Amino acid sequence: xxxxxxxxxxxxxxxxxxxxxxxxxxxxxxxxxxxxxxxxxxxxxxxxxxxxxxxxx
Amino acid sequence: xxxxxxxxxxxxxxxxxxxxxxxxxxxxxxxxxxxxxxxxxxxxxxxxxxxxxxxxxxxxxxxxxxxxxxxxxxxxxxxxxxxxxxxxxxxxxxxxxxxxxxxxxxxxxxxxxxxxxxxxxxxxxxxxxxxxxxxxxxxxxxxxxxxxxxxxxxxxxxx
Numbered sequence: 649x650x651x652x653x654x655x656x657x658x659x660x661x662x663x664x665x666x667x668x669x670x671x672x673x674x675x676x677x678x679x680x681x682x683x684x685x686x687x688x689x690x691x692x693x694x695x696x697x698x699x700x701x702x703x704x705x
Numbered sequence: 706x707x708x709x710x711x712x713x714x715x716x717x718x719x720x721x722x723x724x725x726x727x728x729x730x731x732x733x734x735x736x737x738x739x740x741x742x743x744x745x746x747x748x749x750x751x752x753x754x755x756x757x758x759x760x761x762x763x764x765x766x767x768x769x770x771x772x773x774x775x776x777x778x779x780x781x782x783x784x785x786x787x788x789x790x791x792x793x794x795x796x797x798x799x800x801x802x803x804x805x806x807x808x809x810x811x812x813x814x815x816x817x818x819x820x821x822x823x824x825x826x827x828x829x830x831x832x833x834x835x836x837x838x839x840x841x842x843x844x845x846x847x848x849x850x851x852x853x854x855x856x857x858x859x860x861x862x863x864x
């Protein structure tokens with residue numbers, strides 16, 4: 649996985665979980681891609697979210 | 706013979722990842738503690754409690770718009786959108802980001818003033834005021850991530 653792919657996966661995971669927390673609609677496709685992204689990242693959700701937040705500077 | 710320098714050189718990426726991870730975890734812990742203290746101080750007043758929720762809401766909105774902005778950069782860099790799409794989306798998202806960033810900063814400042822008026826400690830605003838727009842923005846994003854992590858923990862407990 650290259651850096652660009654990793655960044656995209658991290659953003660995807662953060663976006664989906666932000667939507668969930670804000671009670672916004674999450675489609676099954678979005679959920680599936682975020683789950684898949686997390687699997688590919690090989691990180692816990694907590695680590696992925698912390699890492700994603702470092703991209704948003 | 707084992708040499709720590711040799712080990713670090715050979716495992717530079719893993720070591721950097723680990724250091725980054727520890728820094729991020731520590732930062733999250735600091736933000737969690739700071740907000741816990743603020744929330745506790747707001748607990749005794751309906752006005753402060755309500756405004757604390759407003760601040761949180763602005764933090765979430767700000768994170769959302771920064772995410773959109775970052776995604777736009779990624780999509781442009783990866784050729785997923787045309788130059789025209791990038792240009793037009795950039796203008797829209799940038800304006801929105803600027804507006805929400807200002808509202809987020811205002812909400813922190815108002816909460817701080819309200820807390821002072823109610824005799825509560827508002828020292829937490831000092832590093833933000835010193836750090837300027839970037840510090841407010843980072844604080845808001847980290848707070849959002851801390852809340853998402855807590856939200857997930859609660860969800861997992863209930864399921």
